Amino acid sequence: MTAAEFTILVQKHQGLVYTVCRQLTGDDHIAQDLAQETFLSAWKSIDRCPPGAQPQWLARIAANKAKDYLKSAWHRRVNAPGDEILALSGAPPESQPERQLSERAGAEELRELILALREPYRQVCILFFLEELPQPEIAARLGRPLRTVSSQIARARQMLQKQIKERSAGNNGTGTV
């Protein structure tokens, strides 16, 4: 594809790519930057684009760019000093976070909380925490990328921690009244 042909492709699909980036990030300026990055990445692998599938192919790259941006924004915020995830990451290597979770909550309570999780976390957590499958196998079973499975487990772990913390705070409160 020549530069002129690619320019025509950009002009034809820039609305779609910008819309995907804008709707996923919720920000005009970031959407413009990500839309540009989408086309720059598209150029590198333009030969692999299936014929007639350009809109969807570009939308997928745009979704990937938005996902990476949102993930890094989320990590920056969650890993801010004082957050409890640091307590887990600073724990001794032999004490796995899921063990810490189940010790705090009790196995039955943890199971209850996992079964009550919403998707896209429920299936992943059942396979990981309850059936104790390795992450690559979970990824293969659910047809999700390994990195996505890892991220979902990390976020689910935080949700569970929060719920356990709230429950124990509630129990303590009830006990003192």
Added chain:
Amino acid sequence: MELELFNDQGCLTDEGLQALIAGSLDEMGRLEAAEHLAYCDRCLKRYTDLLSGEVLLEPPKDLSVPVRRGLMMNLMHTVWGRGVVAAAAVLLSLGMWHSGFFDYSGLNNHGPKLPAISQPSGFSQASDAFFDAFSAFRRGLSQTFTLSPATQEEGHSHET
């Protein structure tokens, strides 16, 4: 009633897609949706099918100009390195200046006169030819030497 963004199979619901389009998802919801759309062909198709007509947004400015500039920089950086890219950036800016790209003198009356992409100016024709020559050169290099695994992986990540 709380919005169900995903169904029991882990795919986006219709109301979830509508909420994404309407801009009513919070940041976590948008992250989850982006993560799913990045790998699920079926949901991506459902989503892109909904993006037409009034729903489709137009970027505030034509993206083809900055994209072409970015491609040129990337390409020269790959082939020649940073020093030449810096020099080329200066030359490009000078060229654009002389071609009237930065001429906003008619802003008050007729808006900025950007060169039309469909009817390229002498400068943009020259930059296209320059870019095509570099692309051909780079492809020649790629065929001569095997692409690095990192480069190949990057391409794959957008197709999964």
